[in-house]
Every structure is written in structure tokens, then in C-alpha cells.
Amino acid sequence: MKLDLRLSACADYIEKGAVVADVGTDHAYLPVFLVENGICPRAIASDIGTGPLEAAKKNITKHNLSEKIEAVLSDGLKNVNKDGVTHIVIAGMGGETICDILSACEWINGCTLVLQPMTRSELVREFLFENGFEISSEKAIIDGKFIYTVLKAVYTGNKKEFGQFEKVVGGLDLTLPAEREYIKKKIGQYEASAFGKLKSKLSCEEAQNDKEIAEKLRKALGE
Ligand SMILES: C[S@@+](CC[C@H](N)C(=O)[O-])C[C@H]1O[C@@H](n2cnc3c(N)ncnc32)[C@H](O)[C@@H]1O
Structure with missing residues (x-):
């Protein structure tokens, strides 16, 4: 089975030998890929919805992996058995939902987090910085007209000093093309936001902040 980008x-x-809990697994594509390719000896595929979980079970059965992938109906990590889990993956959800799921779980510190927010990624990075996680790696992915970021975070216990700039850039390497595209898109969003705020004459201070972030991001790109 092939995964999308x-x-x-x-x-x-995901390192070889990891035991992954894939939260919001939908069709369990990721756990099936990881176990089938010998990256994970076993995995947990969890979802809040009965429909997606049924789709996950069907796919797991199709690949003869029922012994190795446990399908669990769960809101976030609430019903997930933490024993042996080394990595938590939360992909394809909004940043706010990702933060809610992480906040509600007491055992995330012991795991490597792999997070792929579809929206509000700044919120996710803020959560990580405030809760003693370090973004050890982050990359941008261009898939057709969409651009996403995926990050890996580990708990260090050190709380990072951060501002809006750090929340936008996270662990991205700004010398790489996709990462630069992602930041250019962000610059556009901050500039549009500043323009809208100035036009409405409601929040000039916020508009100024947005403009400053956009400028800082431009500088970081060397533009
Ligand atoms: C767009 S799909 C993403 C599927 C897959 N993770 C991916 O990235 O392709 C989002 C899935 O998250 C599930 N979901 C949403 N909120 C959830 C929560 N609080 N706990 C567990 N699953 C959740 C939905 O039911 C849905 O199946």
C-alpha cells in the first residue's frame, strides 16, 4: 500500500520498532503501512467516529493485520491503552482539536509526537512550547494546491521563550523550497489580515503586529 505525500x-x-497510536485514523492507512512495512511491530488505530473506525477495521482485515493493529473507538486518547506506546500520531485535524486531544491526555510526555495540523498550526506549536516539548524536526509538504506541515516533537521539560514568529516558523528549515513556499503563504495571510484590520479601523495595533510579523518572516527568507 502506498501513502499520499x-x-x-x-x-x-516513525522510527523502526515504534509502537504507534494513530489518533483519528479514519481508514487506518498509516498504521497499516507502518506494520505492513515492518516499521512497527504493532499499532493502535483509534477514531471517535464509528464510521471511520469501521473503515479502519475493514482495511486492517483486508491486509490481514488484525493481530497487530488494534482498532479502538475513542475520543482522542481517552480509551487508548498507553502500555508500550512510543509514538502518538495526530494527522489531518484542525490545530484546535489536536491541542484539545493532547491537553486531555496525561501520558503524552512519555511519547514522541508526530502532528500534522490542517489549520491553526501556530496553536499547536504554542501548545508544545508551553508544555515543555521541543520540535525536533518539521517539514512542509506540497501536495497539489495544498501545503501542509508535519512536525515531530519530544518532551524535554524545558519551556521555550517564544513569540508569534516562532509560532509560525516552528522547526522549519527556511533554506528548503517547500518550507519557503509555506512561509510565503503565511506572509500573504498576515498582510491580508493587517490590511483588513486597517480597513475596518477597529484594531490598528493588531494590524501593526500582523505587519511586523510579515516583515520578520520576509527577512527570515532573506527577501
Ligand atoms: C480528515 S480525517 C484524517 C484521517 C487521517 N488521520 C489522515 O490524516 O489522513 C480526521 C479523522 O479524525 C477523527 N477525529 C476527529 N476528532 C477526533 C477526536 N477527538 N478523537 C479521535 N478522532 C477524531 C474523525 O472522525 C476523522 O476520522
């Missing part, structure tokens, strides 16, 4: 980027962050 986005899930493939998540899979690249």
Missing part, C-alpha cells in the same frame, strides 16, 4: 511525511518520522 502527507501521510508519507508522517510515516518518515
